[in-house]
Amino acid sequence: MTVVPPMPCRASKAVIQEAAEKYAGKINFLPGDDLFKLVRRLGGQIRFRDFSPGHQRESIHVRSAKDFDLFLPDDTSPLRDRFTIGHELGHLLLHYPVVRRAAGDTPVEMVATRYLPEDASDDVRRCEWEANWFAAAFLMPAGPFIQAWHQTGGDPADIASRFFMSVEAVRTRARSLSLESAAA
Structure with missing residues (x-):
C-alpha cells in the first residue's frame, strides 16, 4: 500500500471551525469529554511513543476512515495530549477524505508526521494550520x-x-x- 502525506481541504478557517463544532455536535462530544474513548469509538487506537531522534515520527497513520493509529509522545502532559488528539482528528476528518478522493481506486495510507521538515511543502504546512483550526474549535x-x-x-x-x-x-x-x- 502506498503511504502518502495529508492533502489540504483548502477551506477557510471559519468554515473549518464551523465544521469542527458541527461534527462535535453530531457525535455528541462535549468539551472535556474523554478523547481516548472517542478515538476508540471512531475505530482508532492511541499509542504512546518516544519521539526522540531516530524514532518514527508519525502522529497519525490512517489505513481507513475507521482504522487508524494516533501516536502521542510519551513525555507530554495530558493537556497537551488533548490538543494533539484534536489536531490528529482534524487530519483524519479534513485531510483523509481528500487523500482518498485523489487516490481513486489505489489503496493508500495517509501519514501525518509530528515534526515538519524545514523544507515542508506549502500544502503540508497548510494541513497543519487546518488541523490546528479544527482542534481549537472541536475542543473549545x-x-x-x-x-x-x-x-x-x-x-x-x-x-x-x-x-x-x-x-x-x-x-x-x-x-x-x-x-x-x-x-x-
Whole structure:
C-alpha cells in the first residue's frame, strides 16, 4: 500500500471551525469529554511513543476512515495530549477524505508526521494550520468558550480548567475569537 502525506481541504478557517463544532455536535462530544474513548469509538487506537531522534515520527497513520493509529509522545502532559488528539482528528476528518478522493481506486495510507521538515511543502504546512483550526474549535467551541470567558471575566486559567486545555491554548482560542484582552 502506498503511504502518502495529508492533502489540504483548502477551506477557510471559519468554515473549518464551523465544521469542527458541527461534527462535535453530531457525535455528541462535549468539551472535556474523554478523547481516548472517542478515538476508540471512531475505530482508532492511541499509542504512546518516544519521539526522540531516530524514532518514527508519525502522529497519525490512517489505513481507513475507521482504522487508524494516533501516536502521542510519551513525555507530554495530558493537556497537551488533548490538543494533539484534536489536531490528529482534524487530519483524519479534513485531510483523509481528500487523500482518498485523489487516490481513486489505489489503496493508500495517509501519514501525518509530528515534526515538519524545514523544507515542508506549502500544502503540508497548510494541513497543519487546518488541523490546528479544527482542534481549537472541536475542543473549545465558540459558544461555550465565549460564555466561559464572560463568566470568568476572561480568566485563562479558569477557562483552561473548564475545558481541560492548556492556558496557552485558551489564550490562542480567545485571540482567534477576538475577545478583548485575550493577548494579556
